Amino acid sequence: LISWNTMIQAYADHGDLENAAMVFKASREKNLATLNAMLVASSKSGNLEESKGIFDQMPEWDVISWTTMITAYTQHGHLDAARRIFVKMPVQSTISFTALLCGFLDNFELIPAKALFERFPERDLVSWNRMVSAYAQAGHIPLSKKLFDTMPERDVVSCTALVTVYAHLGYGLTAIESFQTMAMDAVHPNDVTFLGVFVACAHLGQVAEIYAYLASMEIDYGIVPTQDHYSCIVSALGRLGQLKAAMEMIQRMPTAGT
């Protein structure tokens, strides 16, 4: 029974609603977690009508069912419906709150989101992180920086959010600054962080730095470069006119650079 639920989840993660539904039908016994897993699967595939159907037919609901339904509604822009579920829930968990908050932010409703955020007492790291990244993505740099400085604690996701958003907006220097600040906060960068760093270097035209960061990533942090790192670096070198270097980098890639 437990492994069935896990299998439904696995298919859901791959966006394979059909196989998830097959496992669901094949499972002899179903508990609340089974139904929730199926609800998640349909929600991830973006099938709101089906999610509603499953939800309405459930004999009982728990925090996970409600939270999943909140996510399903916000994915389709139905913020009012999502909010209604949140208000009606007997217990409003922090995760449910964050799901609703993210729904507002995903739909670019920054002002209502901020009001929501300020009104709710239990704000965990995830909700802070999403607030910071959403405001930065919208170009509200000072506000996002202020949120970042105000939050009770920062982790890799918080710092990486700043680095990558700055890098993509073309604020290369600010991105690198944020990256360097991580070391002072004793936050370890990860593979995603370095993707942002490479993008920043590309904007700054810093060829030598790209190699330095790549080496540091491998040696200091033990991060093995992925295909994403290589493609990011190759196109950065290419755009900076370093065609030879770009070719050499392609040769270095583990999986055939054909």
Next chain:
RNA sequence: CUAGUAAUUC
């Protein structure tokens, strides 16, 4: 066992 955050370049 099942629910909410960062990234994959232009």
